Amino acid sequence: MQSLRDKVAELGADNVAAFFCEPIQGSGGVIVPPAGWLRAMRDTARELGILFVVDEVITGFGRTGPMFACDAEGVQPDLMTLAKGLTSGYVPMGATMLSEEVYATIADGAPAGAPIGHGATYSAHPVGAAVALDVLRLYQEGGVLANGQRVAPRFAAGLDALRAHPLVGDARHRGLLGALELVSDKATKRAFDPALGLPDRVFAAAWRNGIVFRCFGDGVLGFAPALTYTEAEFDQLFARLTRTLDDVLAEAEVRAALA
Numbered sequence: 001m002q003s004l005r006d007k008v009a010e011l012g013a014d015n016v017a018a019f020f021c022e023p024i025q026g027s028g029g030v031i032v033p034p035a036g037w038l039r040a041m042r043d044t045a046r047e048l049g050i051l052f053v054v055d056e057v058i059t060g061f062g063r064t065g066p067m068f069a070c071d072a073e074g075v076q077p078d079l080m081t082l083a084k085g086l087t088s089g090y091v092p093m094g095a096t097m098l099s100e101e102v103y104a105t106i107a108d109g110a111p112a113g114a115p116i117g118h119g120a121t122y123s124a125h126p127v128g129a130a131v132a133l134d135v136l137r138l139y140q141e142g143g144v145l146a147n148g149q150r151v152a153p154r155f156a157a158g159l160d161a162l163r164a165h166p167l168v169g170d171a172r173h174r175g176l177l178g179a180l181e182l183v184s185d186k187a188t189k190r191a192f193d194p195a196l197g198l199p200d201r202v203f204a205a206a207w208r209n210g211i212v213f214r215c216f217g218d219g220v221l222g223f224a225p226a227l228t229y230t231e232a233e234f235d236q237l238f239a240r241l242t243r244t245l246d247d248v249l250a251e252a253e254v255r256a257a258l259a
């Protein structure tokens, strides 16, 4: 919060229109902030008079438990970006939600006759919209959201158990979004030398073991299992993941790089 205040002061409050954030940084390494962070940042943005924009492209639609990560902290952003889970990825569709105030500013604030309506080439494409409507129904009536919430503790337990693995320095998760951070030194959490090509080694071993996940360049492995996962599928996921980590550990170059 203080660093946001300091940054706005440095730039000059009149030069800052908005603060953008993900409730949990996804492609940045699945960085799970402490509970209350999102609300505190929203309050700070409000105090500074700047818009609070939340990117829920990854965290939306039950990924972290509730429909939106914002819901967990009672946060109503001024704008929210959405995609992926909106159609469950079956067809492409993105969306931007606006607060009433932002909408009214755009809709009513233009000088008479000035065309400032905002749109995108494929706004409200009928195929995307039809799929999104059905997917939204399935989250609620189809029990998909509830299943994600039910199995999340199993996902958390599986990731946490892997903290004991010699390659793992950290496990992070919220709902069905999680990560393992691989380190060469469990005490100092030092990352592996990029020259070792660890992400490629992990991906190749995972592929051989019949499992696909995101291997970030800095040794973070990102997981976002389907909200429809069963307990048995988690057993399979963690058996394959453990085998994958053991296979990578069996590589002489990797063992040699360990502290």
Ligand SMILES: Cc1ncc(COP(=O)(O)O)c(C=O)c1O
Binding pocket: 022, 026, 027, 055, 056, 057, 058, 083, 094
């Ligand atoms: C959090 C987040 N926001 C935005 C995007 C990109 O969205 P778009 O491709 O619609 O610009 C991604 C892509 O993966 C993302 O993970």
